[in-house]
Amino acid sequence: MYSTTFVTDRSPWKVDAELAAHEKCHRDQQWNQHDLLFPMLYYRAEVIDAWIGGGCNRYEEAADAASNGGRGYTC
Numbered sequence: 230m231y232s233t234t235f236v237t238d239r240s241p242w243k244v245d246a247e248l249a250a251h252e253k254c255h256r257d258q259q260w261n262q263h264d265l266l267f268p269m270l271y272y273r274a275e276v277i278d279a280w281i282g283g284g285c286n287r288y289e290e291a292a293d294a295a296s297n298g299g300r301g302y303t304c
C-alpha cells in the first residue's frame with residue numbers, strides 16, 4: 230500500500246476480500262490518519278516492533294486484526 234494505492238503483482242481476481250480488507254485498513258485507518266508521516270511511523274514500528282522486539286509490526290497486526298487475518302501476515 231502506497232498512500233491510497235495498493236500495489237501488487239497479483240492478478241486482480243486473486244485479491245480476495247480479506248486481503249482487500251487488510252489493505253483498506255492500511256488506507257483508511259493508517260495512511261488517511263497519519264498522511265505523509267505514515268511511512269516514517271511504519272518504518273519506526275518495523276524497527277521497534279520487529280527488528281528489536283522480535284514481534285510483528287503494529288500496523289500490520291492492526292490491519293490483520295481488521296481483516297480477519299487478511300494478509301496472513303506472519304512475523
Ligand SMILES: [Zn+2]
Nearest residue numbers: 255289292300
Ligand atoms: Zn499490510
